[in-house]
Amino acid sequence: MDRAIVKENMQKSESKHNIFGFTFAELEQRFSPKFRAKQIYKWLYVYYAQDFLQMTDLPRDLRNELEQGFCAKNLEIVRVEESRDKSKKYLFRTQDGYTFESVLLQMKEKQIDEDGRILRSEKWTICVSSQVGCKVGCAFCLTTKGGFQRNLESGEIVEQVTQIKAHNGIAPQKRVNIVYMGMGEPLDNLENVAKAVKILGELNGLSISARRQTISTSGIAPKIYELGKRNLGVQLAISLHAVDDHLRSRLIPMNRNYNITQVLDEVRRFPVDMRKKVMFEYLMIKDLNDSLQEAKKLLVLLEGIRSKVNIILFNPHSGSRFHRPSLQKAREFADFLTHRGLLCTIRESKGLDISAACGQLREKNIQIVSCGTEG
Ligand code: SF4
Numbered sequence: 001m002d003r004a005i006v007k008e009n010m011q012k013s014e015s016k017h018n019i020f021g022f023t024f025a026e027l028e029q030r031f032s033p034k035f036r037a038k039q040i041y042k043w044l045y046v047y048y049a050q051d052f053l054q055m056t057d058l059p060r061d062l063r064n065e066l067e068q069g070f071c072a073k074n075l076e077i078v079r080v081e082e083s084r085d086k087s088k089k090y091l092f093r094t095q096d097g098y099t100f101e102s103v104l105l106q107m108k109e110k111q112i113d114e115d116g117r118i119l120r121s122e123k124w125t126i127c128v129s130s131q132v133g134c135k136v137g138c139a140f141c142l143t144t145k146g147g148f149q150r151n152l153e154s155g156e157i158v159e160q161v162t163q164i165k166a167h168n169g170i171a172p173q174k175r176v177n178i179v180y181m182g183m184g185e186p187l188d189n190l191e192n193v194a195k196a197v198k199i200l201g202e203l204n205g206l207s208i209s210a211r212r213q214t215i216s217t218s219g220i221a222p223k224i225y226e227l228g229k230r231n232l233g234v235q236l237a238i239s240l241h242a243v244d245d246h247l248r249s250r251l252i253p254m255n256r257n258y259n260i261t262q263v264l265d266e267v268r269r270f271p272v273d274m275r276k277k278v279m280f281e282y283l284m285i286k287d288l289n290d291s292l293q294e295a296k297k298l299l300v301l302l303e304g305i306r307s308k309v310n311i312i313l314f315n316p317h318s319g320s321r322f323h324r325p326s327l328q329k330a331r332e333f334a335d336f337l338t339h340r341g342l343l344c345t346i347r348e349s350k351g352l353d354i355s356a357a358c359g360q361l362r363e364k365n366i367q368i369v370s371c372g373t374e375g
Pocket of ligand 1: 134135136137138141142143144182183184185218
């Protein structure tokens, strides 16, 4: 990594605020008259501007003030990899030289027109990172191998979305779903994540309602409570992965601090939208947690919680000691639950060929020749 460039960028950025880290109300307070906030938001979130000088309907003085005190391009896209299934993995670099990954998932959405014809359109989900690295140390995850570097700021979380939308020409009004399932444990960076949820939901901005944003946690029980108290309206996903504490502690060491009962107790207290369910992620690993015995225990554990189980087949990576179960096993498990009234799906593994699937994102040590290099 070219340290000289990183150092120069750091010096420049230290004195500047990331403009994507401001709520609409904060910008209204900062600039007068108030409608300036609306103009700035439009440039950032409708025109995807990355340079204040482009904002031609702002007075020159204000453009200069923004230029001197704020930064509208805080992340560089270093590399984009595209999967056979059209998923894209983005490698971003922060101003202080850290790299992290985010993923764009593309699915087909079925729509019926007025004449009853079935139409298909694109449906987008952006999987954002909340930290560079992670402290949780899940046994199956590559992210954690590089250790924890730092939290991402709210503006850096928001900018992943604007840059990915802009890079793919996704129209501003086109709805996308956000999942906080990239690198990091979102609840270990709750302040920044909560603020990002709010900024992404701003009606004058990207307008991604909290209902379309899912925070996925490995189960920091007291933070689930804190998140619930904020009443943001977000969806909750819990990485459960096991039905007994022994196996869960092996997979997610933090289970020794907050065991399954403690996590589920907090989930029961969480304010879930009446139309929604709590998602339980179940990473299925061959011969470890793929039997019908486990399915039975899962039914008992989730009793009384409006839940949906999402089975993810383990994505093997080199050096991993776990194996992928057969699809047949996963189907039997899912059918068992579904026939007993617990909604269960098997998640399509997107982006497997570019290591963009769950638990495969990581910081990269890469040589960067110049800012903004994309390849
Ligand atoms: S799976 Fe998530 S919480 Fe666990 S180590 Fe990886 S990034 Fe952290």
